[in-house]
Amino acid sequence: MSPAAGGRLAAALSNAGALGIIGTGSRDAPESILRDADDFRASAGEKRFGIGLMSWAVAARPELLDAAIAARPFAISLSFGDPTPHVKKVHDAGIQVISQVQTRASALVAEAAGVDLIVAQGTEAGGHTGDVGTLPLLQIVLDAVKLPVVAAGGIATGRGLAAVLAAGAAGAWIGTPFLVAEEARTSERARERFLRSDESQTTLTSVFDRAQDIPWPHEFRGRALANDFSARWNGREDALSASPDAKNELLEQKRKENYDVAFLYAGQSVGTLHAVRPAADIAREIADGAEPLLRNAASVLG
Numbered sequence: 001m002s003p004a005a006g007g008r009l010a011a012a013l014s015n016a017g018a019l020g021i022i023g024t025g026s027r028d029a030p031e032s033i034l035r036d037a038d039d040f041r042a043s044a045g046e047k048r049f050g051i052g053l054m055s056w057a058v059a060a061r062p063e064l065l066d067a068a069i070a071a072r073p074f075a076i077s078l079s080f081g082d083p084t085p086h087v088k089k090v091h092d093a094g095i096q097v098i099s100q101v102q103t104r105a106s107a108l109v110a111e112a113a114g115v116d117l118i119v120a121q122g123t124e125a126g127g128h129t130g131d132v133g134t135l136p137l138l139q140i141v142l143d144a145v146k147l148p149v150v151a152a153g154g155i156a157t158g159r160g161l162a163a164v165l166a167a168g169a170a171g172a173w174i175g176t177p178f179l180v181a182e183e184a185r186t187s188e189r190a191r192e193r194f195l196r197s198d199e200s201q202t203t204l205t206s207v208f209d210r211a212q213d214i215p216w217p218h219e220f221r222g223r224a225l226a227n228d229f230s231a232r233w234n235g236r237e238d239a240l241s242a243s244p245d246a247k248n249e250l251l252e253q254k255r256k257e258n259y260d261v262a263f264l265y266a267g268q269s270v271g272t273l274h275a276v277r278p279a280a281d282i283a284r285e286i287a288d289g290a291e292p293l294l295r296n297a298a299s300v301l302g
């Protein structure tokens with residue numbers, strides 16, 4: 001969730017009792033990972049945190065994984081691609097491995113690779129994801145693997161957390177609600193756009209990757225706020241790849257923060273966001289909201 005999820009946001013969440021994760025981008029400098037880890041420790045000391053990496057990006061730029069290991073997190077997430085080649089190196093450094101999966105097949109690959117925790121990421125999620133909804137995927141993955149499974153995609157309130165815990169998930173992995181947290185590296189203009197978007201206004205698209213020549217594997221598209229640019233180019237990705245004008249337009253409008261053209265990745269739970277708040281308050285509200293619902297669900301059984 002780069003650049004929104006830097007060391008400050010991760011620290012606020014780890015201080016609140018969650019496991020804060022620092023997001024990295026495929027083109028980030030390795031030093032920025034170390035800077036975020038320093039920022040984390042400046043606010044949260046030696047509390048646990050994670051670093052999120054994309055397996056396909058690590059395959060092309062192993063220095064990203066080396067920097068993540070040097071930052072000494074509690075866990076490294078290796079998602080979007082086979083984590084197998086990297087698991088031993090991370091374990092040898094005494095670091096746990098998490099892997100986000102989007103299908104039963106990729107869950108089985110992650111389990112066989114020896115990861116410690118699986119995140120079943122449904123298509124409702126913000127950022128890059130697969131095509132299967134969180135609830136069907138969670139049921140399928142929980143039945144397919146022996147490892148603990150955490151649910152991701154569309155969980156933003158106590159209701160969502162209660163639902164996945166009741167289904168057997170070990171927890172929830174949450175991104176979109178924290179895009180508007182006070183500690184997120186999100187601009188004012190972007191926050192304002194998130195807050196006025198509803199659940200029907202996202203699109204699962206590869207156009208923003210194609211326009212930036214970012215080589216995401218084709219099975220992963222990104223869930224972003226739908227805008228004029230996505231409407232114009234969805235379904236015409238090859239023409240977009242061949243259009244320097246369109247690529248320049250995206251770059252230019254990104255600089256100007258014109259989000260009718262530039263992208264803002266966000267999940268369907270964007271429709272639950274109403275205010276900018278400290279990350280700890282958002283996390284506590286989700287956790288506290290789940291508790292009475294779970295008690296009530298138990299009481300249904302008598």
Ligand SMILES: Cc1cc2nc3c(=O)[nH]c(=O)nc-3n(C[C@H](O)[C@H](O)[C@H](O)COP(=O)(O)O)c2cc1C
Nearest residue numbers: 001079124125126127152153154174175176265267
């Ligand atoms: C803006 C944004 C960027 C993201 N980028 C990444 C990423 O680079 N790597 C990754 O593993 N997950 C990424 N994610 C997905 C999260 O890890 C997580 O699956 C997702 O946020 C959970 O669903 P939710 O957004 O509905 O809460 C991103 C999510 C968002 C919102």
